[in-house]
Amino acid sequence: MNENETKTVNNLSQIVESLYNQINVGDVPEMSLALRSKKNITFDSRHDVWTYGDLKTTRTLKNLNAAHMMLRTVYTVDFIKDQIEQQRSSTLREMYYISEGWGKAKFHSQDESNLLAEDLEVISKCMREDFKLRPEESGAHVYGNVTFRTMTKKGMKNIHCMDDVAETGFAVPYNVDNGESFQIAPTDAEFIVAIETGGMYARLIENGFCDKHNCILVHLSGQPARSTRRIIKRLNEEHKIPAIVFTDGDPWSFRIFASVAYGAIKTAHISDYLATPSAHFIGITPSDILNYDLPTDKLSDKDIGALHAELTDPRFKDEFWTNEIQAMLAMNKKSEQQALAKYGLDFVTDKYLPDKLSELGL
Amino acid sequence: MPSAKDDIITSTAAKKSIAEDLAKKQREISVTEFFEKNKHILGFDSRAKSLLMGIKEAVDNSLDACEEANILPDIYVRIDDLGEDEYRIIEEDNGPGIVHKMIPNVFGRLLFGSRFHALRQSRGQQGIGISATIMYGNITTGKAVHVKSMIEGDIARQMDIVIDTKTNRPVVSNDTAFIWEGKEHGTYIEYYIAGKYMNGKQSVYEYLKNTAIVNPHARITFVDPKGNTFVFERATDIMPIKSKEIKPHPEGMEIGQLQKYAQNTAQKNVKAFLTGDFSRITSRIADEVLEKSGVSEKTKPDKLTRDQCKDIIKALGTVKIMAPPTDCLSPIGDNLIKKGLMHVLDGMRPDYYAPPVTRPPKSVNGNPFVVEAGIVYGGDIPSDGPVQILRFANRVPLLYQPGACAITKAVSNLDWRRYGLEQRGGKGVPYGPAIILVHIASTKVPFTSEGKEAVADFEEIASELNLALRQCARNLKSHLNKNERKKKTRAKFEIVQEILPMIAQKSADFLDRPVPDLDMTISKIMNVIWVEPTVEKKKRSRDITYTVFNYTRDVRSMRIHTQVPKESVNLSLYSSLGFVEMNEDGKVTWELTDIEPSKHVDIKFELTGEMADTFSAGDVYVSGINPVMVMGADALPGDWGIKGMEIKTYESDLLVDEDDDAVEEVENLDDE
Numbered sequence A: 001m002n003e004n005e006t007k008t009v010n011n012l013s014q015i016v017e018s019l020y021n022q023i024n025v026g027d028v029p030e031m032s033l034a035l036r037s038k039k040n041i042t043f044d045s046r047h048d049v050w051t052y053g054d055l056k057t058t059r060t061l062k063n064l065n066a067a068h069m070m071l072r073t074v075y076t077v078d079f080i081k082d083q084i085e086q087q088r089s090s091t092l093r094e095m096y097y098i099s100e101g102w103g104k105a106k107f108h109s110q111d112e113s114n115l116l117a118e119d120l121e122v123i124s125k126c127m128r129e130d131f132k133l134r135p136e137e138s139g140a141h142v143y144g145n146v147t148f149r150t151m152t153k154k155g156m157k158n159i160h161c162m163d164d165v166a167e168t169g170f171a172v173p174y175n176v177d178n179g180e181s182f183q184i185a186p187t188d189a190e191f192i193v194a195i196e197t198g199g200m201y202a203r204l205i206e207n208g209f210c211d212k213h214n215c216i217l218v219h220l221s222g223q224p225a226r227s228t229r230r231i232i233k234r235l236n237e238e239h240k241i242p243a244i245v246f247t248d249g250d251p252w253s254f255r256i257f258a259s260v261a262y263g264a265i266k267t268a269h270i271s272d273y274l275a276t277p278s279a280h281f282i283g284i285t286p287s288d289i290l291n292y293d294l295p296t297d298k299l300s301d302k303d304i305g306a307l308h309a310e311l312t313d314p315r316f317k318d319e320f321w322t323n324e325i326q327a328m329l330a331m332n333k334k335s336e337q338q339a340l341a342k343y344g345l346d347f348v349t350d351k352y353l354p355d356k357l358s359e360l361g362l
Numbered sequence B: 001m002p003s004a005k006d007d008i009i010t011s012t013a014a015k016k017s018i019a020e021d022l023a024k025k026q027r028e029i030s031v032t033e034f035f036e037k038n039k040h041i042l043g044f045d046s047r048a049k050s051l052l053m054g055i056k057e058a059v060d061n062s063l064d065a066c067e068e069a070n071i072l073p074d075i076y077v078r079i080d081d082l083g084e085d086e087y088r089i090i091e092e093d094n095g096p097g098i099v100h101k102m103i104p105n106v107f108g109r110l111l112f113g114s115r116f117h118a119l120r121q122s123r124g125q126q127g128i129g130i131s132a133t134i135m136y137g138n139i140t141t142g143k144a145v146h147v148k149s150m151i152e153g154d155i156a157r158q159m160d161i162v163i164d165t166k167t168n169r170p171v172v173s174n175d176t177a178f179i180w181e182g183k184e185h186g187t188y189i190e191y192y193i194a195g196k197y198m199n200g201k202q203s204v205y206e207y208l209k210n211t212a213i214v215n216p217h218a219r220i221t222f223v224d225p226k227g228n229t230f231v232f233e234r235a236t237d238i239m240p241i242k243s244k245e246i247k248p249h250p251e252g253m254e255i256g257q258l259q260k261y262a263q264n265t266a267q268k269n270v271k272a273f274l275t276g277d278f279s280r281i282t283s284r285i286a287d288e289v290l291e292k293s294g295v296s297e298k299t300k301p302d303k304l305t306r307d308q309c310k311d312i313i314k315a316l317g318t319v320k321i322m323a324p325p326t327d328c329l330s331p332i333g334d335n336l337i338k339k340g341l342m343h344v345l346d347g348m349r350p351d352y353y354a355p356p357v358t359r360p361p362k363s364v365n366g367n368p369f370v371v372e373a374g375i376v377y378g379g380d381i382p383s384d385g386p387v388q389i390l391r392f393a394n395r396v397p398l399l400y401q402p403g404a405c406a407i408t409k410a411v412s413n414l415d416w417r418r419y420g421l422e423q424r425g426g427k428g429v430p431y432g433p434a435i436i437l438v439h440i441a442s443t444k445v446p447f448t449s450e451g452k453e454a455v456a457d458f459e460e461i462a463s464e465l466n467l468a469l470r471q472c473a474r475n476l477k478s479h480l481n482k483n484e485r486k487k488k489t490r491a492k493f494e495i496v497q498e499i500l501p502m503i504a505q506k507s508a509d510f511l512d513r514p515v516p517d518l519d520m521t522i523s524k525i526m527n528v529i530w531v532e533p534t535v536e537k538k539k540r541s542r543d544i545t546y547t548v549f550n551y552t553r554d555v556r557s558m559r560i561h562t563q564v565p566k567e568s569v570n571l572s573l574y575s576s577l578g579f580v581e582m583n584e585d586g587k588v589t590w591e592l593t594d595i596e597p598s599k600h601v602d603i604k605f606e607l608t609g610e611m612a613d614t615f616s617a618g619d620v621y622v623s624g625i626n627p628v629m630v631m632g633a634d635a636l637p638g639d640w641g642i643k644g645m646e647i648k649t650y651e652s653d654l655l656v657d658e659d660d661d662a663v664e665e666v667e668n669l670d671d672e
Helices: A003-024 A064-085 A091-106 A112-122 A200-208 A209-214 A228-240 A250-260 A270-272 A286-291 A301-311 A319-329 A339-342 A345-360 B004-009 B013-025 B031-042 B047-068 B098-108 B132-142 B202-212 B255-264 B272-275 B283-293 B308-317 B335-348 B405-411 B460-511 B518-527
Strands: A030-036 A041-044 A049-052 A058-061 A143-144 A147-152 A155-160 A182-184 A189-197 A215-219 A243-246 A280-283 B073-081 B088-091 B144-150 B156-164 B170-177 B186-194 B219-223 B228-230 B360-363 B367-377 B388-393 B396-398 B435-443 B527-537 B542-552 B556-563 B577-583 B587-594 B601-606 B621-625
Touching: A003 A030, A003 A064, A003 A112, A003 B460, A030 A112, A041 A270, A049 A270, A058 A064, A058 A200, A058 A215, A064 A112, A064 B396, A064 B460, A091 A112, A112 A270, A112 B219, A143 A200, A147 B073, A182 A228, A200 A215, A200 A301, A200 A339, A200 A345, A209 A215, A209 A345, A215 A228, A228 A243, A228 A250, A228 A270, A243 A250, A250 A280, A250 A301, A250 A319, A280 A345, A301 A319, A301 B088, A301 B170, A301 B228, A339 A345, A339 B283, B047 B073, B047 B088, B047 B132, B047 B186, B073 B202, B088 B542, B088 B577, B098 B132, B098 B144, B098 B156, B098 B170, B132 B144, B132 B186, B202 B228, B202 B335, B202 B388, B202 B396, B202 B435, B255 B308, B272 B283, B283 B308, B283 B396, B308 B601, B335 B367, B335 B435, B360 B460, B367 B460, B388 B405, B405 B435, B405 B460, B435 B460, B518 B542, B527 B621, B542 B556, B542 B587, B587 B601
Parallel strands: A189 A215, A189 A243, A243 A280, B073 B219, B388 B435
Antiparallel strands: A030 A058, A041 A049, A143 A215, A147 A155, A147 A182, B073 B088, B088 B186, B144 B156, B144 B186, B156 B170, B219 B228, B360 B367, B367 B435, B388 B396, B527 B542, B542 B601, B556 B587, B556 B621, B577 B587
């Protein structure tokens, strides 16, 4: 075991030891960890991202749900320790299935196992990658003027994300930090566009947007996976490439932007590792809907609920977001990226994006 | 079918009024015409109902006859479909049999042998008589009824009977004596009828099933037209208490009735008639009535004029007369209702049989009555429809006209939402996984019409129905509350019995240390006294164990109470741990002293006999300790043992789960 692995095992073992010691002295075992909700999101000015604050939640064995979580914690730690010692790894989904053999400790859904893995990250201050747990699917796709040096079946290869890939782009692996399997070559790309929908990502590629503007396109594919957010952050911070985020104009898209730029609530403990604070939101904004007279849908009850939730979300508590959210509530409408096609297929690349980019001085 | 004796005795005021009408009409019209004109009031308004009516009459009579003769009934019913809406019905019982020369009259003469001067609770009063249905079959198919009957120790007799519809006289053929193999006593009838066999709520099957519920002492076998055999086994060998005959009570009497009584009495003068032939008319009251009505006490009863009768009725209304005696009634009783329900409904695996309620007798229009009610809840009883209401009058199921019946109305008028059932707007038949049983026993059940399918909505009856149903509903509610608490308790048990030991074991293995002792942690989590009943079912007995755990940190003492069916008790109860006493109601008290923390004790005893399965082990109470600390048993109510008491439920802070799960707020932020 290397040093990092030893540290991981030690940190995890302490969790089990604490439970054991409490039982051993006849106490009702408790486990404390940062409260993982928007109530406990605070701004970390050192990293310019949102992380968990000081609020704690305590799981006590008196509560049946908490008791189940504690039991799973012990089994999961044991499983991870074995895995590290044997130099194996597994997917989160595999761990969920492995728990079938744990009796009462088994997970009833993959959400439960995913949440617990994150809890263990929070408590142990280690990363899921340290646990040798990987997500089922890797990140999304990258297209544009950048070269990745990455592991293939035939050893390390340089892959340029326009010249060496099909029109779908380069598939981001789940770990973009392991220097032995993934490196980013220096690039002169001028900016990154992170795009919510596959349709818009394909439109920009087809319209030759990267040729004209010397940029990198990242397909977020809905809420972005950790590695997708991490690769944006690395391109942005290590290679000094500005990032912009281009999404649909609805409440859920605002949250996609927030998790790219500010840090997601579920992974706030590693926001400094995943979030790109300098990322810009370019749209679709409620003002775009008005200015471009875009085709719209009425907000659903869920949409309205989401907007109200965002008004109390500390990450959105600035003038820009408060105005945009209020504006959307007032017009009671939402719109999609691809609604720009109302003005033709080239409108987004010839007019909309260039206008937005020049506003930002790119 | 009725015995000769029974048929003579079985008479009701209801039949009387028909009889009167008939007596007039019979001179002018044929029986056939009579049936045609009165189909609806007689219950032959549909073919399906005609078929059921005959069987109902036959079975009711068999049950009455067996009861009268103190025989545990064994009844066989068979229906054969002969095609073209014609059916052959066979009904056989093990009753006392019918005297040979009475057989033709019993089966072949409409409203034969009614006697006016006696009232008693019987099934027979509800129908139009077996003879009428047989006559109906006779008319619709032209075929004779075949009857076999045997009195114990006598030779068996059989004969075919048709009815001369002009004279309303039986015509007998093939009257022979025969050897009835394997039969000691009983009656067999086989007749043909035009009808229609149907399934569903108003089917013969449903009627027999419901009959079995309220007659747990009967064994009923049914073969349907497809040849399927259903046996409703006897649930108890205890015969119902024989109902006593009483004399009519003057309250609510009509002039026609009084005239009839006066014509038929054996008394020599009107004073003797009043005091001797009616209940609750004392010599003093008779004098007062006669004085007020201006009738001489020497008047011969059969010489009373219509006006005199009228005056007597009027005078009776002005004097105060005691309510009729009520000891003439034979309710089913709470234990046997439960037994019957359990026996027949067991296939639905209900979770709960609420303790059935038998109300004290009351009277309406001079007729004593008793209301009984029971509720069955949960299990496989469908939960998405309206609750099923099983209505009974004098142990006979009522299948028709539910909407017009006082029973249905009483159920609908109760706000069941307070008691844990769904009900739109707090009115109407409630929804949920429940079956409600209501039985009214009376010397004369007041029906809405001659069809005798719905109980009339008299205020006295409505009020008793309401009280009985409310008591049942309260029991149901207390059961549901208990369930709720049990759920919470089960959660704690899961924690201390399964999860905590697993955590301890796994973490000890992980750390390579010894498994820690869990007692202290368990006590801190539970912090209660836990009473857990277990019942082990054996063929003829039940092994009962009350395990009392002390999951607190102090030494504890307390008393445990429950009520057992007294007849099921044996020595094991008296020698059980901490036994103190059992009173005459079967209420048992145990005293447990100084149970150490983290320790438990077992109270074990056995119940035997057929009532053993009626014991509700979950109805257990504690005293001598703060009930808030106890789970699995309720506080001993001050009026313990008074049926239908409302059991106070204690909600305590100790039992409330700590709500610590503010953690996983649901947010739509799926990153991965």
